[in-house]
Amino acid sequence: MKSIELFAGAGGLGMGVSRAGFTPEAVIEWDRWCCDTIRENRTDGLGLVGDWPEPIEGDVRSVDFRAHEGKIDLVTGGPPCQPFSLGGKHRAHLDSRDMWPEAVRAVRETKPRAFIFENVKGLTRETFATYFSHIVLQMTYPELVAESDEGWESHLRRLEKHHTGRRGPRGLEYRVVPRSLNAANYGIPQRRERVIFVGFRADLDIKWAFPLETHSLEALLWDQENGDYWDRHKVRNADRKVGDRHSERAARLDVKPKTAPWRTTRDAIGDLPDPEHESRKAANHNNHRFQPGARSYPGHTGSPLDEPAKTLKAGVHGVPGGENMLLRPDGSVRYFTVRESARLQTFPDNFRFHGAWSETMRQLGNAVPVELANIIARSVKRHLTLGGSDFLK
Incomplete structure (x- = not known):
């Protein structure tokens, strides 16, 4: 199955997805140190990124995804989390680093069968509750794009009206399930809480739930x-x-x-x-x-x-x-x-990080645990392969 990895960072999410059986057609990351880490591990043939394409180093806003329309099974990524992080300035939609609109655009242009996005737990705080709803509804109806002069709150109202009053053909639509997960409950040796968004294209009629906690x-x-x-x-x-x-x-x-x-x-x-x-x-x-x-x-x-x-x-x-x-x-x-x-x-252990200690620790501090990504991606792949039968877990 084919995938696209956005905001790849050092590759934690993408590596877990690759281990689940997805082959990336494109990997996008703006940070040169992260790209260097990916490149170094691509060339040695030892890591989990040996079959990755050369990363696209640059701003995701300049990437045209339309060439991949209808050819991608899964889009994944972690839109920059600083607008929502406890360590950030909490500006959310006012922050130029908010890349959720670009994540939605990638889904709109590629029309994948499913997507997996992740972000920090801070996104679920009461302060961001309304914008959280905006994110979910944008991913549910990615073709309902904000107008050039339309603020996010007005766009949210239009999405809400569409969601409650839609009739006739639905267009591109996803069934989205967000969940705050503690990685420790899935066997990761770290109490790391992240928000994961999983969506399946509505026409597939797939019934899905997050994997059960194991630890x-x-x-x-x-x-x-x-x-x-x-x-x-x-x-x-x-x-x-x-x-x-x-x-x-x-x-x-x-x-x-x-x-x-x-x-x-x-x-x-x-x-x-x-x-x-x-x-x-x-x-x-x-x-x-x-x-x-x-x-x-x-x-x-x-x-x-x-x-x-x-x-x-x-x-x-x-x-x-x-x-x-x-x-x-x-x-x-x-x-x-x-x-x-x-x-x-x-x-x-054979995955090497590029850069000084402080730089590599930044890469790791922003990463998704590889095994957590793999657990979720395996479940998504199983459902894409076998459909939405109730017997699947």
Whole structure:
């Protein structure tokens, strides 16, 4: 099946989609460092982007998608999230970086059978509720385009009237399902909450729901209290800490949960050599180099080893702010290396990042976990292949 990847970044979403069986016909990204990362991994033949075309480096607003009309099964991407991020200025539709209209245009011009878009959880905040509705209705009716002199609120009203009063031929229409997901609940070793929008073209009549969650905090607590978590990781008794903030929750558990345990930071990076004290061994791993200068202060305390990592971040509230850190059992902190961060985002170990530490951490902080993307894309592909039968999950 064929796809188009918009706002590709370092390739997390697109790689998960490719692993699900989609072949990208076009990959668009404006940032040169991200494009360099994709190019480097295309040429070595080791990563998941070996069959990707040369990325189109530039502004998506200058790309004409009409040549792909009717030839694409899936359009995916993460429109720039700064307008909605907690670390941004919260301007939403007033922000020139809001690329949702371009995502809708790509759908309108290619008419794919389905799409997957993602954004930060901040998009679901009450402040943006009305604009959230505008996004969903634009994706539902991508041919109902705003006029040149029409503000977004007037466009929303027209979309609402069309949605409630449509008669006769519908034109291009999608059935859109948005959901806020915590990546940890799908086996990602990071508490990363994102909003995912999945849409299927209405004429396909596909019945779809998000995949069931497979992992839980309760199962992790059970594994740490009653299972073999500590023995599996060869952790001595003195360092076995479930965490005071979860102690009451753990005490209430009297039956083993049916889900799998949340994956922890230790699960993800425990087999890597310490980059600070084992630098020679660490040098044998791609992008695994110690970065000095980490410090803890209120609001920036790092990620405990035996829980999923906190959300990796990009920008002034991420790397310079000091949140992308490991919190050791003895209370000390250090920055995650690029390789450790890539593990937390479920990038493969043979995937190399281009640029300085701060630049590559920005790429990772903006990425979608590869495995989360793959889980969703596999479900979408299964339904596109077999149709919308109720037996599909």
